[in-house]
Amino acid sequence: MADDPQSTDVPGTAPPRKRHRIRRFFLGIDAFVDTALWKSGSVLRRVLEGYDAFLRRFRAKGIWRVLTELSSDGLTYGLAGFIVVLAFAQPAFEATRYADWKTTDDFAVTFLDRFGNEIGRRGIVLNDSVPLEEIPDSLVKATLATEDRRFFLHFGIDFLGTFRAMVENARAGGVVQGGSTLTQQLAKNLFLTNERSLSRKIKEAYLALWLEANLTKQEILKLYLDRAYMGGGVFGVTAAAKFYFNKNVRELTLAESAMLAGLYKAPTKYAPHINLPAARARANEVLTNMVQASFLTEGQVIGARRNPALAVDRSQEQLPEYFLDWALEEVKKLARRFPALARDRIVTVRTTLDPALQHQADLAVETVLRENGKLRDAREAALVSMVPDGAVVAMVGGSSYGESQFNRAVNALRQPGSSFKPFVYMTAFMNGYNQTSIVPDRPLHIGNWSPRNYGRSYRGPVTLRTALTKSINTIPVRLSLDFGREKIIETAYKMGVTHELENSVSLPIGSSEVTVIDMASCYSVFANGGYKATAYGILEITNSAGEVLYRREHDEPEAKRVLPEDKVFEINDILVNVVEAGTARRARLDGVVAAGKTGTTNAYRDAWFIGYTGNFTTAVWFGNDDFTSTRRVTGGSLPAMTWQKYMAYAHNGIELARMPGVEAENLPRLASSAPAKLVAKDAEAPQPRVLKRRTQDLLLRIGKDLRLLLEQTNAKAETGPAPTDYAAAQ
Structure with a gap:
């Protein structure tokens, strides 16, 4: 019976009857799916046919069909666009998650100079300084009439107003009306920047809706009214009323309200x-x-x-506007x-500003620009x-x-040119070189780029001291290799x-951008002997109750050494030589040891000292804001002249501090000079060109006391020293 198929089973396979049952099971599932x-x-077809039959009763013809189709497509694409722009607006909503978003960075700051x-x-x-109901009705109406007449009728976005503005702008051939509502402007002031971009407008629109909902x-x-920038460095109508009219905002007239709304x-x-x-x-117009x-x-x-x-x-006030803007950011x-x-957030801040030096800095920049700016095609400067x-x-x-609040001293990124070279030489000194090391000045090729010297000539083997003094370009590039x-x-x-520096072949000669501050x-590290010198402007902050919230000498760590002292001595010795015998001779100061470095970029776009x-x-x-070339302005010309005008004043009547690693006696020109402080005991020594600042302050105090005395006695009094603590002023 070995040939009987019923008696044999192939291992790993199911018996025939079992396979038949499995086949029937799957055939049943297939039949069920097909039937379903x-x-x-069939049901869907009948539903669609019924729906189509129903719609035939409302079938539009002619122009109505066109309008219907356009409306339908418009709603479809509008919904899709809404979802897309909502996705773009998500980053803006992150700012609204803070519980104190209404008061974030809202400071009312009174700034004092270093003398108080x-x-x-x-x-x-x-927000609660002056209630809305106490603000003059004329100012509120002037604001609404000028910025958003339909403010109480829309929900953050005024489509009718936007359409009207588009029509007026088209008629005028330019922008004569804005389409942003007052709520949109507030959204920008609270959460966004002033950049002109589509993404910002999208964020602004959604945030306006969010503000209206909350x-x-x-x-x-x-x-x-509290957040709008009103010029003159003030925000809000209350501060503007005080600044422009020296009035409480509650006392504004109609004419004054109209001027503020403008x-x-x-x-x-x-x-x-x-x-x-x-x-x-x-x-x-308002x-x-x-x-x-x-x-x-x-x-x-x-x-x-x-x-x-x-x-x-x-007109006679010269407030340190740029410094105050920067100081507010520091706060x-x-x-x-x-x-x-x-x-x-109502604080008084004592700063590091010296008003006499600030005035001289403004005067030096203004004078040099007025005398040379137009002739040399240089319209801007920073110090x-x-x-x-x-x-x-x-x-x-x-x-x-008044013309531009952009702070070029802090926010503008410009190429430093040769003024970057001291970083290269300091690095060389920390890697085995010294100022007497000899490096060849000859043509150098790195790929398709070749650094060239200012005079298109080469000196052959030179010391690093000579290379930095004469600002040779090939040497720092060769050192970087x-x-x-x-x-x-x-x-x-x-x-x-x-700021991040770009690691390019031209980095050693100053191609990567930096800020003036x-x-x-960085150069202050050379001046103080190698310690970190991060720029700061805040000495002390007190609140409205007079409590000290911050004092720099207690709340900040001591400066750390970042450069070896002996290497700083070497670089200082060379940079003094730059002023004495190099590219910065126009920056010399009579009787004062000065060091520094000039910098000029390609096409004379930037000039530094x-x-x-x-x-x-x-x-x-x-330089110029639009990066256009000046008329051959180099670092040794206008910048060095401005520096000299300012620094000559700054060193009048003060005790001269020693520059680390440099002895004035070793400099022939300085040794022959007669610095006021060094020869103060000589009765025939020339007097300083201006009074000491402490003396000026003392005389001002005496004058105030005398005026008070004259008012009290209402009689003529012989001029004489008022009772003042002279010892404290010495």
């Missing part, structure tokens, strides 16, 4: 302390807007037209580190001066704060460069 799909299709005298104010007035109209209006569009252009005729013309919006009648505004507002004359940074400061530990005593961020550009970058970061900080003494480090830059 057929029935579902008020020099200006910054920040916005807090705040009342009155709260939005109040926040806007500032929203262009605070700098229409600021009355800068251009009063333009401010009055703009205020007249009055017209109020009439057109039916808020007032022509008869009610005629008095304001005939008697326009008169702003406080601030905000400290608030993130010190919780007590973050909680109390930062600090003591060697990093305390900023003067700052100039541009030719005119020896020890690597990474080490140069590391040195620059250690010394104080904060960073260069001043960064110099220092034992007392001060000052960095000066000249």
Whole structure:
């Protein structure tokens, strides 16, 4: 029976009957699926046929069909677009997650100079300082008539107003009306920047809707009035009323309210302390807007037209605007580190600013630009001066704060040119070289690039001292090939460069961009003997109750050494020679040891001089905002001249500090000079050109006491010293 198939089973296979049952099972599943799909299709077909039959009753024809199709497609694409732009807007909503978003970075700051005298104010007035109901009705109406007449009718985005603005702009062939609502402007002020981009407008629109959903109209209006920038470095209508009219905001007249409302569009252009005729013309437009919006009648505004507002004359005031802007940012940074400061936002800040030096810095930049700027095609300049530990005593961020609030001393990134070379030589000194080391100055090719010297000539073998003094280009590039550009970058970061440096072959001759304030900080490391000198402007912060929230000498660690002292001595010796016999001879100071380095970039786009003494480090830059070339302005010309004008004044009547590693007696020109401090005991020695600042302060105090005495006695008094603590002023 071995041939009987019923009696044999192949191992690993199912018996025939079992296979048959499995086959029938799967055939049943297949039949079920087929039947279900057929029935579902039939049901769906009947539903669609019924739906189509139903729609035939409402079938549109002609123009109605076109409108229907367009509306349908518009809704479809609109929904898709809504989802896309919502995705782009998500980063903006991150800012709304903070519980204190209404008060984030909202400081009301009174700034004092290093001597304790008020020099200006910054920040916005807090939300509850003046209730909305106490703000004049004329100011509220002027704001709404000018910025958003339909404010109480829309929900954050005014589609009708936007369409009207588009039509008016098309008629005028340019932008004459804005489409942003007051809520959108507030969203920008609270959460966004002033960049002009589509992504910002998307974020602005969504945040406006979010604000409308979370705040009342009155709260939005109040926040806007407190947050809007009003020019002159002030924010909010309360601060603006005080700044422009020396009034409490509650006391504003209709003419004054119209002038303030005119500032929203262009605070700098229409600021009355800068251009009063333009401010009055703009205020007249605001009055017209109020009439057109039916808020007032022509008869009610005629008095304001005939008697326009008169702003406080601030033409003689030279506030350190650029410094105050920077100092406010420094306060905000400290608030993130010190919780007590973050909680109390009405503060008084004593800064490092020296008003006499600031005035001279402004004067030096203004004078050189006025005398040479137009002739040499140089329209902008920046200056930062600090003591060697990093305390900023003067700052100039541009030719005119009224025309541009952009701080070129802090925020502008420009190529430093040859002023970057000291970083290369310091790195060389820390890697086995010294100033007597000889390196050949000859043509050098790195791929398709070849560094060229200023005169297109080569000197052959030269010492590093000569190479840096004469600002030879091939030498620092050749040095970088020896020890690597990474080490140069590391040195620059250690010394104080904060912006990322590009590791390119031209890095050693200053192709990577830096800021003026960073260069001043870096050169201060040379001036103080090798210690980190991060720029700072805040000495002490107190709250409205007089409690000290921050004091630098207690709350900041001691500066760390970042460069070897002996190497600093070497670099100082060479950079003194740059001023005495090199490219910066125009920066010489009579009787004062000065060191520094010039810098000029390709096509004369940037010109630098960064110099220092034992007392001060000052960095000066000249150029143009649009990166156009100047007319052969080099670091040894206008920057060195400006530096010399400023530093000559700064060293009058002060005790001269010794520059690390440099002896004045070893410099023939200085040894033959007669510095006022070194020969003070000589009765025939020349007197300083200006009085000491302490003497000036003392005389001012005497004058105040005398005036008070004259007022009290109401009689003529013989001039004499008032009762003053002279010992404290010595």
